[in-house]
Amino acid sequence: MNRLLFKQVDNSPLIVFRVLFGLLIALEAWGAIATGWVRRTLIEPQFTFNFIGFDFLQPLPGAGMYVYFGLMGLFGIFVMLGFKYRFSVIAYTLLWTSVYLMQKTSYNNHYYLLILLLIFMCIVPAHRYFSLDAKSNPSLKSISMPNWVVLLIIGQMWIVYTYASLAKLYPDWLDGTFAELLMSGKAHYWLIGDLLQEKWVHVSITYVGILFDLLVVPLLLWKRTRVVMFWISVFFHLFNSIVFQIGIFPYMSLALTVFFFPKEYINRKFLKFKAFYSHSEIEVPRLAPYFKGFLLIWFSIQLLLPVRHHFIEGNVFWTEEGHRMSWRMMLRSKGGSASFQVKNLNTGKTEYVNLSDYLTLKQRRTLLKPDGIWQFTQKLKKEYAAKEIPVEIYARIKVGLNGRTPDYLVDPKLDLTSIEWNYYTHNDWILPLAE
Structure with missing residues (x-):
């Protein structure tokens, strides 16, 4: 040796x-x-x-x-x-x-x-x-x-x-x-x-x-x-x-x-x-x-x-869990749409988030990935917490993998303020890829 x-x-x-x-x-x-x-x-x-x-x-x-x-x-x-x-x-x-x-x-x-x-x-x-x-x-x-x-x-x-x-x-x-x-x-x-x-x-x-x-x-x-x-x-x-x-x-x-x-x-x-x-x-x-x-x-x-x-449970092309630092280069294409709603628990009113107030056009594509969803939710959560406004946050995020018909990545009825990020294993709040 x-x-x-x-x-x-x-x-x-x-x-x-x-x-x-x-x-x-x-x-x-x-x-x-x-x-x-x-x-x-x-x-x-x-x-x-x-x-x-x-x-x-x-x-x-x-x-x-x-x-x-x-x-x-x-x-x-x-x-x-x-x-x-x-x-x-x-x-x-x-x-x-x-x-x-x-x-x-x-x-x-x-x-x-x-x-x-x-x-x-x-x-x-x-x-x-x-x-x-x-x-x-x-x-x-x-x-x-x-x-x-x-x-x-x-x-x-x-x-x-x-x-x-x-x-x-x-x-x-x-x-x-x-x-x-x-x-x-x-x-x-x-x-x-x-x-x-x-x-x-x-x-x-x-x-x-x-x-x-x-x-x-x-x-x-x-x-x-x-x-x-x-x-x-x-x-x-x-x-x-x-x-x-x-x-x-x-x-x-x-x-x-x-x-x-x-x-x-x-x-x-x-x-x-x-x-x-x-x-x-x-x-x-x-x-x-x-x-x-x-x-x-x-x-x-x-x-x-x-x-x-x-x-890790799930399809890596869909969940992105284990994708980075794995030499998975230019393997998939994702398109879709994302919108966020914030419900004010004091007034009961719900309002849509204007994403352009927070994100560049390119950054909005990050919302088609689970970790991006979690991070953006945390930003919104902190913003409202600073104003001492209790909120629930919901998102309608549809993703199409490799040209397929877009499907929900997360449950639109799920309050995203309640989710946690698990860096090393599967995050079970991610909906499975429809076969």
């Missing part, structure tokens, strides 16, 4: 990835400002649907979130340059994780993946070559790294891709229903909009999606298929970037392929000025037993989180 984990290998892939990673996370932060994402998601809303239990994480007032993301971008550049590397990558990790937990309206599995990659970059020695830190402190300089660096990132990405593939093995994906729904919203795209409506495109997306996710890591690891799989990956990720416009993540996925190619090739192709480490010393650190324990816990969590929905 010590040889597998702590054998020293050339660190060219890690150095190249650090440069690409730093640039991409800087673009992610600054791009969020430039595209209006920060304004729409964190500045315009009166409140955000934060992860339950993290209410203390709230957007900064005024233009504070612009400064916040501007600073994140600067830390990204510092990571790229290897300047004050450890501080910069830890700072970006904390800032990004806080934003992730601060809002769910724009939830994306890729945001969670970036947290994992940031944690990875916090613990690896990515600043020991071709960095300002190594230039100012030559004692840091090294051309090698422990082999666990490569094993950790490959293992993590194998888990991500494999679970993403397995999650697609359900009827609405396999018969092309979801692919057709997904592409129907892209009909207005210039040049490719009509093409994306073709049946053969839907079939291709359905089965290429399953096979790519299932096979990409094994075929990148196998020497005979590595180059072909790389170019397939280029096409796949560029297609995703153009059609789905999901930010830096297709390019991050491509950047990660440096860990699959021979280290000699990466060194020769990108770092010709760097000596290649060709020895095979084993350097077991003093804290090796603790590090092995960390790896065991890390991979146990990564293997168990994506399957937790199997142990």
